[in-house]
Amino acid sequence: MSFLTLANISKTFGATVAVADFNLNIEKGEFVSFLGPSGCGKTTTLRMIAGFEMPSTGIITLDDMDITYQPPNQRNVGMVFQAYALFPNMTVAQNIGFGLQVRKTPPAEIQKRVEEMLALIHLEEFASRYPYQMSGGQQQRVALARALAIQPRVLLLDEPLSALDAKIRVELRLEIRRIQQTLGITTVYVTHDQEEALSLSDRVVVMSRGHMEQVGTPYEIYNYPTTEFVASFVGQLNLLPIANLDRTARSCTLAGQPVHFEHSTDRPISDTPRLAIRPEEFWLGDGQGRNLLRGRVETLIFLGAIIRVRVDIGDGVLISADLFNARSLNLPRVGDEVLVSFPVHACWLI
Amino acid sequence: MLLAPMSSRLNTETVGIKRDAPQARPDSSRWRNWLGVTPFFLFTFLFIVLPSAYLLVGAFRNNSTGQFTLGNFLGLFTPEILSAYWVTIRISAVTALGGGLLGFMMAYAVTVGGLPRWVRTTLLTFSGVAANFAGVPLAFAFIATLGRTGMVTVFLKTILGLDLYDQGFSLYSFWGLSFTYLYFQFPLMVLTITPALDGLKREWREAAENLGASTFQYWTRVALPILMPPILGAMILLFGNSFGAYATALSLTGGFINLVTIVIGSQIKGDILYNPGLGYALAVGMVVVMAMAMMIYFALRRRSERWLRQ
Numbered sequence: 001m002s003f004l005t006l007a008n009i010s011k012t013f014g015a016t017v018a019v020a021d022f023n024l025n026i027e028k029g030e031f032v033s034f035l036g037p038s039g040c041g042k043t044t045t046l047r048m049i050a051g052f053e054m055p056s057t058g059i060i061t062l063d064d065m066d067i068t069y070q071p072p073n074q075r076n077v078g079m080v081f082q083a084y085a086l087f088p089n090m091t092v093a094q095n096i097g098f099g100l101q102v103r104k105t106p107p108a109e110i111q112k113r114v115e116e117m118l119a120l121i122h123l124e125e126f127a128s129r130y131p132y133q134m135s136g137g138q139q140q141r142v143a144l145a146r147a148l149a150i151q152p153r154v155l156l157l158d159e160p161l162s163a164l165d166a167k168i169r170v171e172l173r174l175e176i177r178r179i180q181q182t183l184g185i186t187t188v189y190v191t192h193d194q195e196e197a198l199s200l201s202d203r204v205v206v207m208s209r210g211h212m213e214q215v216g217t218p219y220e221i222y223n224y225p226t227t228e229f230v231a232s233f234v235g236q237l238n239l240l241p242i243a244n245l246d247r248t249a250r251s252c253t254l255a256g257q258p259v260h261f262e263h264s265t266d267r268p269i270s271d272t273p274r275l276a277i278r279p280e281e282f283w284l285g286d287g288q289g290r291n292l293l294r295g296r297v298e299t300l301i302f303l304g305a306i307i308r309v310r311v312d313i314g315d316g317v318l319i320s321a322d323l324f325n326a327r328s329l330n331l332p333r334v335g336d337e338v339l340v341s342f343p344v345h346a347c348w349l350i
Numbered sequence: 351m352l353l354a355p356m357s358s359r360l361n362t363e364t365v366g367i368k369r370d371a372p373q374a375r376p377d378s379s380r381w382r383n384w385l386g387v388t389p390f391f392l393f394t395f396l397f398i399v400l401p402s403a404y405l406l407v408g409a410f411r412n413n414s415t416g417q418f419t420l421g422n423f424l425g426l427f428t429p430e431i432l433s434a435y436w437v438t439i440r441i442s443a444v445t446a447l448g449g450g451l452l453g454f455m456m457a458y459a460v461t462v463g464g465l466p467r468w469v470r471t472t473l474l475t476f477s478g479v480a481a482n483f484a485g486v487p488l489a490f491a492f493i494a495t496l497g498r499t500g501m502v503t504v505f506l507k508t509i510l511g512l513d514l515y516d517q518g519f520s521l522y523s524f525w526g527l528s529f530t531y532l533y534f535q536f537p538l539m540v541l542t543i544t545p546a547l548d549g550l551k552r553e554w555r556e557a558a559e560n561l562g563a564s565t566f567q568y569w570t571r572v573a574l575p576i577l578m579p580p581i582l583g584a585m586i587l588l589f590g591n592s593f594g595a596y597a598t599a600l601s602l603t604g605g606f607i608n609l610v611t612i613v614i615g616s617q618i619k620g621d622i623l624y625n626p627g628l629g630y631a632l633a634v635g636m637v638v639v640m641a642m643a644m645m646i647y648f649a650l651r652r653r654s655e656r657w658l659r660q
Binding site (some may be wrong): 074087098 | 477551553554556557559560561562563564567571572575576
């Protein structure tokens with residue numbers, strides 16, 4: 001039996017279905033992310049694990065114990081909130097020690113634990129500061145330490161980095177993963193940021209409109225998306241209209257130009273199939289794979305490490321190709337005719 | 351080809367304007383802004399600064415000779431006036447506590463308590479009106495309901511057999527006046543404490559619960575300490591509100607209850623006790639008490655706002 005199990009979970013608010021038929025097993029020490037757009041039900045699911053929402057149907061078990069209707073203050077589940085939720089009337093040390101204090105832990109033990117937590121988040125010198133005297137990133141570290149101080153069975157993080165600026169976000173992301181791995185704590189992380197989910201998680205649950213779209217490792221989610229939603233939500237994707245589809249020969253035409261593809265039978269195909277290709281699979285010139293398209297450069301978008309080239313391949317079909325911004329890159333100019341190639345295994349039908 | 355010279359000329363003209371620095375606002379808009387707030391400063395000067403200065407000067411001036419004197423302030427230390435201050439402070443404290451508690455409970459019910467939205471709207475609208483409903487109309491309203499022949503008094507006596515006045519209640523007593531003051535005190539508490547209760551974040555409660563706290567622990571260790579400065583601040587405001595009330599007490603009790611405001615009135619415009627200098631000294635004493643109350647209020651509010659800053 002898994003450490004944390006969500007079986008047939010659903011949640012409705014009036015006529016609105018927030019979560020439907022949610023089934024997930026999480027192993028001890030695993031880091032699982034719920035990834036999806038706003039309103040997909042990821043936070044509601046997390047709140048059901050925390051006990052702030054009751055499921056309309058289904059059972060939640062933690063360490064073989066049914067916690068579905070257990071009050072939040074008896075679950076021993078730590079939670080980190082998006083807006084930190086530090087108690088403003090308490091110092092950092094008091095915030096971290098709060099959970100132990102309400103459990104009537106001896107003061108000496110509280111102090112020892114607080115010091116351990118402060119060392120873990122590298123904020124030893126901030127013990128006597130108030131939350132308003134700290135930056136957002138520091139406050140969120142304290143919130144993490146506060147949640148961990150009670151030695152929770154599961155750590156829940158509800159978009160903990162979304163209120164922070166980009167640089168701090170990346171730093172704290174690494175910090176969270178380091179702490180999680182150090183403590184080996186089972187963690188459920190909610191985010192709408194695919195980069196966060198892919199870089200942090202052992203497994204990612206992609207959600208859309210209250211449903212689980214796909215569960216898998218970051219590698220599986222990115223490289224083998226099983227639905228159109230996952231394919232388009234995680235990473236950039238070219239979804240291109242095709243004609244003359246020959247399933248046996250695994251070929252079709254794209255803007256009148258022949259294309260060969262690979263297709264795995266476990267991937268469902270819609271009634272009006274389209275060809276899916278990641279932008280980074282393209283290569284300018286004819287050196288890459290069997291498929292070759294001819295087109296004209298429409299725009300060049302500079303994204304720092306990557307340059308996105310949009311190529312018009314005819315019939316109004318535009319493809320986006322991402323090229324690494326190496327110094328040796330010989331960039332075409334807008335209006336230039338170019339050849340774009342990509343391997344057969346890089347594209348699939350959706 | 352023909353367009354080239356024209357475009358060159360346009361470019362030159364564009365360069366002529368200093369586009370890299372934002373242009374300062376014309377000076378004329380500055381004095382217009384000051385003109386907008388002139389009525390406020392004029393009002394403050396005419397009806398706050400000038401009367402206060404007049405009071406202060408009058409309090410140190412002999413009524414008949416016009417010479418400087420401390421006699422008016424020495425006159426404050428008579429048993430009658432000290433008793434007036436004591437009664438006024440008591441009634442202000444009682445109504446601040448009673449109104450504060452009642453108002454807090456009502457504000458709690460419509461904010462944290464989760465009552466339907468329309469209850470909140472109704473309560474806040476009523477409070478907005480009732481907090482400013484004092485003086486003769488309020489006194490009359492209470493006389494008409496809880497006076498000796500008031501509707502409620504008669505109803506309780508005839509229908510339920512309960513004679514309030516036989517039980518020791520009197521609208522014209524200390525407690526009767528305190529009860530009447532509650533009518534404008536608790537709405538003021540509702541109006542001042544509702545924003546503070548709205549400021550309590552749901553996440554604080556959830557974080558506390560998540561860390562193992564009971565509802566009682568959350569309130570005693572998190573919510574009440576956060577709310578304490580605004581609660582105390584609001585109560586001080588209520589204290590000051592009651593401390594300065596005059597018309598309601600005068601209309602209701604006809605001067606039987608010895609409040610500072612009533613004593614001031616009788617010293618300034620009375621036929622028998624006419625002593626404006628003493629009246630001014632009494633008023634200065636009130637200003638000092640009110641100023642102290644306001645200073646405590648602002649200090650507590652600043653502390654609370656600092657906490658709530660994120």
